[in-house]
Amino acid sequence: EADVPRPVLDVIARLHELGHAVFLVGGCVRDTLRGVHPKDFDVATSALPEEVQRAFRKVIPTGIQHGTVTVVQGSTHVEVTTFRSEGDYHDGRRPSAVTFEQDIVKDLSRRDFTINAMAWNPLTHELADPFGGQQDLKARVVRCVGSAVERFSEDGLRPMRAVRFAAVLDFTLDPGTQAAIPETLPVFRKVAHERVREEFVKLLLSKREAFGLELLATTGLLDVFLPELARADAEAARLARTAAAAEPVDVEIRLAALLADLVTPQQAEEIGVRLKFPTKTIERVKLLISHAALERHVADSDPALRRLLAKVGLANVEALTSVARARIQARDPSRLPEMDALIGRLHGLAVSKPPLSAKELALNGGAIMATLGVGPSPIVGEATRFLLERVLDEPSLNEAETLKEMVLSWRQSRGS
Ligand code: ATP
Ligand code: MG
Numbered sequence: 001e002a003d004v005p006r007p008v009l010d011v012i013a014r015l016h017e018l019g020h021a022v023f024l025v026g027g028c029v030r031d032t033l034r035g036v037h038p039k040d041f042d043v044a045t046s047a048l049p050e051e052v053q054r055a056f057r058k059v060i061p062t063g064i065q066h067g068t069v070t071v072v073q074g075s076t077h078v079e080v081t082t083f084r085s086e087g088d089y090h091d092g093r094r095p096s097a098v099t100f101e102q103d104i105v106k107d108l109s110r111r112d113f114t115i116n117a118m119a120w121n122p123l124t125h126e127l128a129d130p131f132g133g134q135q136d137l138k139a140r141v142v143r144c145v146g147s148a149v150e151r152f153s154e155d156g157l158r159p160m161r162a163v164r165f166a167a168v169l170d171f172t173l174d175p176g177t178q179a180a181i182p183e184t185l186p187v188f189r190k191v192a193h194e195r196v197r198e199e200f201v202k203l204l205l206s207k208r209e210a211f212g213l214e215l216l217a218t219t220g221l222l223d224v225f226l227p228e229l230a231r232a233d234a235e236a237a238r239l240a241r242t243a244a245a246a247e248p249v250d251v252e253i254r255l256a257a258l259l260a261d262l263v264t265p266q267q268a269e270e271i272g273v274r275l276k277f278p279t280k281t282i283e284r285v286k287l288l289i290s291h292a293a294l295e296r297h298v299a300d301s302d303p304a305l306r307r308l309l310a311k312v313g314l315a316n317v318e319a320l321t322s323v324a325r326a327r328i329q330a331r332d333p334s335r336l337p338e339m340d341a342l343i344g345r346l347h348g349l350a351v352s353k354p355p356l357s358a359k360e361l362a363l364n365g366g367a368i369m370a371t372l373g374v375g376p377s378p379i380v381g382e383a384t385r386f387l388l389e390r391v392l393d394e395p396s397l398n399e400a401e402t403l404k405e406m407v408l409s410w411r412q413s414r415g416s
Contacts, residue, residue, distance in 0.1 A: 004122045007073035008041045011080060014055055016123055020047040021083075023104055023119035023128065030115045034137055034169075043080045044119060046102045052080050066098055083107035086154075104128050112151065112158050113165065114143045140171040148180035156187035157195050160221060164199040167212025181219035189224055196225050197275040204254045210241040213258075228263050228271060236262060239330045246326035252281055253319050256288035257326045265290045287316060294324035295335060298342045303393045305349055310356040310392065317350045354395040358384045361391060363403040371404045372411060383407050 004012075004024070015022040022045040028038035045052065049067050053059050058072040067082035085106045087097035101107055104119050108128060111117040114136045119128040127134075131145050142165045144151045144158070152158050159181040166173050181188075203212040213229070216222040217237065223230035229237060239261065246257035259268050265286040272282030291312055297305065312320055321343045328339045355361060361384065368383050369375060390406060391398045397406070 003037075004041060005076065007076035008043065008078050009122060010073060011043055011056070011071050011078045012121070012123060015043075015045050015047055015052070015080075016121075018047070018051075018055055020045050020051070021102070021104060022046070023121050023126075025081075025107070025119045026111065026116050029118045029120045029127075030133070030137065032120070033118070033134065041078070043078060044083055044104070044107055045080055046083050046104075047080075048100060049082055052082070067100055084110070086110050105130050109145060111145055112155075112161055114145055115165070115169075115171075117145050136174075140169070141174045142166050142169075142171050142177060143174035144177045144180070148174075148177045149183055152180050152184035153187050156184070156189070156191040157199065159184065159188055159219065160191070160196055160199040160216075163212055163215045163219065163221065164203045164206075166215060167203045167208045168206040170208050173215065178215075178219060181221065185220050185224060188221060193225070193274060194276045197277065200225070200275070201251055204244065204258070205249050205251065209244050209254065213241045213244065225275065226271065228267060229258070232262050242330035243323075243326045246322050248322065250319070250322075252284045252288065253322050253326075255281075256285045256292060256319075257323045259285070260289045260292035260323060260327055261331075263289070284316070284319070287312065288320055288323050291320055292323050292327055294320065294342060295328060295339060298338050300342075302345075302349060305346060306354055306356065306392045306395070309346065309350060309354070314350050314353070314356070317346060321346060352395070355388075355391050355398045358388055360398075361387055361403065362398045362400045363387060363407065367400065367404075368407060371407055379411075383410065386410050 008024075012022050012024070022043060024032075024041055025044040026042050028041045031038040047055065049061070049064050049069050052069045052071070053061065056071045056073075060070040060072065060077075062068045062070045062079065067084050069080050071078045071080055083101040083104060083106060084098045085101050087099065105128065108117040108119060108130055114131040114133040116133075117129075117131050118133040120126070132143075136143050142162050144162070162173055162177055162181070165171065203209060203216070206212060213222070216226075217230055229240060232240065240258050243260070244254050244258040246253045256268075259271070263271065268286050268289050269282055272285060277285075291308070297308060300308070309317065325336070325339055325343065328335050363371070365376075365380050365384065368380050368387075372379065372383065374380070387403050387407060391403075397403065
């Protein structure tokens with residue numbers, strides 16, 4: 001069976017002892033049944049939130065209105081949620097009210113998919129599976145609990161979650177569940193962009209991201225939040241999806257690989273802002289997209305490649321080469337050897353940590369002023385730029401004495 005962490009078992013045992021019904025629910029049951037160690041263990045119980053609070057020494061009232069209490073067991077936090085059903089949904093976003101329930105089946109029936117609607121008690125070994133979750137797990141199918149059109153109309157995020165789970169688990173969508181997505185797109189349109197983005201990121205980071213992206217396109221979801229990709233011609237979209245498999249698995253790398261040949265850096269920024277990505281992510285994706293067509297550098301000299309490194313920043317070289325490689329692999333695999341040779345040269349230059357900016361020059365502004373016998377003046381900036389260009393050409397020149405001589409003859413040659 002599963003190795004449920006001790007603190008979680010202790011919480012379940014205590015609630016059981018007090019006479020309450022108590023189960024592990026949701027993702028941890030699904031993952032345990034398919035032989036994957038769960039990320040986290042969610043506990044559901046018939047005990048009311050106040051009863052849960054009273055049953056343990058240390059608790060945090062995380063979301064009492066929704067019935068969630070966090071039980072602190074040493075360094076482990078265990079989320080315990082009272083069985084609940086949800087009242088009417090307002091405008092496809094959030095339920096207007098929750099009702100606490102005594103029956104686990106009521107709690108399971110509000111959940112999104114059959115594979116997420118199972119409950120298991122690791123002490124009594126009781127498994128509650130009222131909607132055929134085990135069967136769908138075996139058939140590798142994502143299927144709504146009850147009517148898909150109704151469930152997608154209650155919460156517009158669910159269609160996005162359906163596709164996300166299909167991509168993450170390498171499952172397919174049940175035909176009825178898939179057919180309900182185009183029908184309920186008006187509800188999906190109302191969902192807050194950050195909730196859509198969270199699911200989109202999980203899909204993008206999954207093993208079957210190309211399949212997930214295709215499913216987003218065929219169901220119409222993509223057109224709602226990423227029309228730039230949804231409206232690209234079929235071949236461009238296919239290449240973008242293929243490139244999105246970029247490794248290592250990282251949001252910025254995968255987003256940049258997906259978008260590099262579809263949008264400008266400016267449009268990438270608009271997409272990032274629209275989906276409320278963090279500014280840091282948006283900036284990095286823009287930078288990666290700006291330089292993604294690395295193949296145009298294959299014949300560059302070392303000095304030209306150092307200038308490229310100066311623009312990209314050493315910290316971004318790994319990510320940039322991943323994006324560039326994934327693009328070429330998708331578009332023209334015959335060019336992979338020359339791309340790999342270029343990547344090898346870039347990494348070789350990067351590991352030698354060449355001076356790439358004015359602040360890495362062996363002669364700083366003060367030393368330049370002293371050498372030239374001047375105070376702060378525009379000539380200091382000009383001299384700095386001159387020295388940096390020479391050092392980018394030839395890093396071994398970056399020695400204080402050498403740069404002093406160079407800056408003196410530079411002044412002489414310009415006759416000032
Ligand atoms: P993951 O491994 O990605 O965290 P998970 O199944 O734990 O998968 P969560 O988003 O953490 O997914 O949600 C926990 C559980 O809550 C789900 O398994 C499902 O039963 C229920 N759930 C979450 N979001 C919804 C929703 N929008 N509608 C209905 N039920 C939901
Ligand atoms: Mg979870």
